[in-house]
Amino acid sequence: MPKIVTGLAAPLPLANVDTDVIMPKRFLITITREGLADGTFADLRFDEAGEIRSEFILNKRPWSQATILVVGDNFGCGSSREHAVWGMRQLGIDACIGTGFAGIFYDNARKNGLALPIVFSKDRDLLLQLAGRETSVEISVDIEGRVIRAEDTAIPFTMDDATRSGLINDVDDTRDTLTYADAIRAYEATLGAGMRVCVIK
Amino acid sequence: MSRTLYDKLVDAHKVCDLPDGDMLIYVDFHIMNEYTSPQAFSGLDTKDLTVWRPEAHLAVVDHVNATRSQEPHDQASKLLIDNLEANCVKHGIAFYGLGDRRQGIEHVVVPEQGLVAPGMLIACGDSHTTTYGAFGALGFGIGTSEVEHVLATQTLRYKRLKTMLVEVDGHLPPGATAKDIIMKIVQVVGAGGANGYAVEFAGSAIRAQDLPGRMTICNMAVELGGRAALIAADEKAFKAAAGRAHSDMLRYDNEDWASEPDAEFDKVFQIDAAEIAPLVSWGTSPDQSIPIDGEVPSVTPEMPPKTKAALIRALDYMGLEQGQPARSIQIDSAFIGSCTNSRIEDLRAAADILRGRKVADGVDAIVVPGSALTRVQAEAEGLDRVFVEAGFDWRSESGCSMCLAMNDDIARDGERIASSTNRNFEGRQGRGARTHLMSPAMVAASAIAGRLADVRDLQRETD
Numbered sequence: 177m178p179k180i181v182t183g184l185a186a187p188l189p190l191a192n193v194d195t196d197v198i199m200p201k202r203f204l205i206t207i208t209r210e211g212l213a214d215g216t217f218a219d220l221r222f223d224e225a226g227e228i229r230s231e232f233i234l235n236k237r238p239w240s241q242a243t244i245l246v247v248g249d250n251f252g253c254g255s256s257r258e259h260a261v262w263g264m265r266q267l268g269i270d271a272c273i274g275t276g277f278a279g280i281f282y283d284n285a286r287k288n289g290l291a292l293p294i295v296f297s298k299d300r301d302l303l304l305q306l307a308g309r310e311t312s313v314e315i316s317v318d319i320e321g322r323v324i325r326a327e328d329t330a331i332p333f334t335m336d337d338a339t340r341s342g343l344i345n346d347v348d349d350t351r352d353t354l355t356y357a358d359a360i361r362a363y364e365a366t367l368g369a370g371m372r373v374c375v376i377k
Numbered sequence: 378m379s380r381t382l383y384d385k386l387v388d389a390h391k392v393c394d395l396p397d398g399d400m401l402i403y404v405d406f407h408i409m410n411e412y413t414s415p416q417a418f419s420g421l422d423t424k425d426l427t428v429w430r431p432e433a434h435l436a437v438v439d440h441v442n443a444t445r446s447q448e449p450h451d452q453a454s455k456l457l458i459d460n461l462e463a464n465c466v467k468h469g470i471a472f473y474g475l476g477d478r479r480q481g482i483e484h485v486v487v488p489e490q491g492l493v494a495p496g497m498l499i500a501c502g503d504s505h506t507t508t509y510g511a512f513g514a515l516g517f518g519i520g521t522s523e524v525e526h527v528l529a530t531q532t533l534r535y536k537r538l539k540t541m542l543v544e545v546d547g548h549l550p551p552g553a554t555a556k557d558i559i560m561k562i563v564q565v566v567g568a569g570g571a572n573g574y575a576v577e578f579a580g581s582a583i584r585a586q587d588l589p590g591r592m593t594i595c596n597m598a599v600e601l602g603g604r605a606a607l608i609a610a611d612e613k614a615f616k617a618a619a620g621r622a623h624s625d626m627l628r629y630d631n632e633d634w635a636s637e638p639d640a641e642f643d644k645v646f647q648i649d650a651a652e653i654a655p656l657v658s659w660g661t662s663p664d665q666s667i668p669i670d671g672e673v674p675s676v677t678p679e680m681p682p683k684t685k686a687a688l689i690r691a692l693d694y695m696g697l698e699q700g701q702p703a704r705s706i707q708i709d710s711a712f713i714g715s716c717t718n719s720r721i722e723d724l725r726a727a728a729d730i731l732r733g734r735k736v737a738d739g740v741d742a743i744v745v746p747g748s749a750l751t752r753v754q755a756e757a758e759g760l761d762r763v764f765v766e767a768g769f770d771w772r773s774e775s776g777c778s779m780c781l782a783m784n785d786d787i788a789r790d791g792e793r794i795a796s797s798t799n800r801n802f803e804g805r806q807g808r809g810a811r812t813h814l815m816s817p818a819m820v821a822a823s824a825i826a827g828r829l830a831d832v833r834d835l836q837r838e839t840d
Contacts, residue, residue: 191662258522336398
């Protein structure tokens with residue numbers, strides 16, 4: 177992904193938004209990664225009859241064009257379903273700014289080019305306020321410099337080195353790890369007889 | 378420096394450091410289910426990769442299957458189940474499918490088959506993989522991209538977590554169970570309180586728990602954000618791991634699997650077991666719970682606006698009034714099952730309450746045993762008859778079922794459920810469904826009363 181992500185931000189201040197809310201289970205019965213945009217935040221975006229909930233922020237102008245979310249504490253908690261991240265990417269979300277994310281969601285995001293900058297509570301609240309203005313404020317997330325810029329403010333954020341380089345370089349982790357195949361074999365050679373699982377078929 | 382159990386487990390599984398600060402860790406054993414693995418297998422195909430060590434993986438059908446019959450209830454679930462089997466056949470991976478006597482909920486099946494031992498590292502595309510911490514093993518949930526990574530390399534890219542110690546000391550009062558211990562811990566630490574931490578549970582009240590109770594505790598550690606949960610391996614853990622199909626072949630005796638006495642933790646919580654009462658959740662996050670003889674919280678003047686808004690939103694979704702007594706909350710249904718509480722010990726605890734009693738009129742009550750072997754054991758003990766005579770629907774097949782409603786057990790909009798499961802999220806058990814988490818015995822007591830009820834009242838009667 178680009179080193180700097182710029183776009184319109186939408187405020188989603190709810191705390192503990194879990195992966196059941198991000199991607200309800202009825203969209204999970206699939207063997208592909210595609211077709212999940214409509215399922216993303218489905219119960220917040222649509223009512224029981226499938227009609228658009230006009231009061232939900234991502235259904236309102238200008239936020240329907242948002243590519244960045246400013247979110248409440250502990251976003252992405254719950255189930256390990258990567259479908260939640262696939263869906264957010266397919267909905268066009270490039271970054272999600274919060275005070276902290278659930279661990280599995282954080283790792284899933286890195287694998288799919290969704291940046292999750294972590295900021296202090298007071299900075300997140302400031303960004304929520306800015307994002308909530310109807311005079312659409314553009315926010316830029318400088319992943320390389322680890323700083324968020326909005327109007328004339330610059331807010332530093334936390335992101336570990338491995339996640340940052342993973343996002344910027346867009347490396348395929350699986351293929352890259354296979355370049356360490358010799359180290360994996362060397363580790364396996366140290367395992368005792370009772371340390372090699374062999375599941376009975 | 379003295380090391381924690383977590384540090385020992387990570388050190389023992391470290392393959393090498395990576396240039397950007399992560400490390401590669403070795404996965405001793407990897408479990409898959411039908412819903413978070415399909416895209417991992419197709420990833421292997423697209424990249425033309427093979428499975429590094431097929432014998433170190435197990436696939437179990439549990440998330441989407443119907444529990445009334447071995448037949449899939451619809452084409453979509455059949456597709457997921459068939460897809461998993463085909464992928465396992467293709468790559469030479471063990472597959473416990475519908476009708477296999479070893480099938481069941483993955484985290485119930487694994488200990489039952491002796492596939493967990495102190496000192497192991499276990500990964501699975503399911504957040505409740507923290508369960509294995511009960512044995513002094515490092516278990517954690519991973520996403521589908523990581524499932525692909527483990528299949529192809531038998532390793533994961535890993536960042537060492539911070540460490541948290543939660544000590545629970547003292548005697549648990551009558552009526553309170555392992556479920557109440559962990560619900561209390563989630564309440565104290567908060568739903569995201571352990572994000573970024575590996576959590577070790579210690580103290581006399583934890584040690585007093587047998588392995589099934591310890592599994593319930595470690596299982597729900599993910600609800601406080603813990604990416605790993607651990608309990609020191611003691612005699613009880615070694616005994617529980619022994620004498621099963623795979624136990625003889627597993628021995629990880631390269632360490633003493635406990636924290637060293639003076640090991641330091643980044644964060645410490647202390648909880649008095651004597652203060653833990655039977656709890657019920659009232660809201661839409663697992664940390665929103667109250668004692669059964671308590672009241673639903675009310676807005677207070679000093680409450681910060683965000684907290685107030687969250688409280689009102691949760692009450693609105695749950696259809697509850699501020700200050701409403703927990704015991705006045707009427708239920709529509711009762712569910713006993715899930716990787717948290719569906720083992721034989723859970724079924725026995727619920728049956729003890731139900732024996733000679735009837736489920737209240739109008740309450741739909743379901744019990745789904747955690748595995749096919751659990752069902753067989755329960756039927757041998759006559760527990761199925763206790764449930765059926767009380768008015769429960771005893772399911773013949775095992776799976777996650779109504780815990781996450783990915784099969785045909787979906788709650789109606791507004792339906793209120795007393796549930797022995799792990800998550801009370803909005804929509805978890807069906808769109809608009811209202812979940813109250815509690816122990817299996819409390820679900821049984823509530824099913825009889827037709828409202829949230831105090832198991833201690835019935836226990837006193839029985840005594």
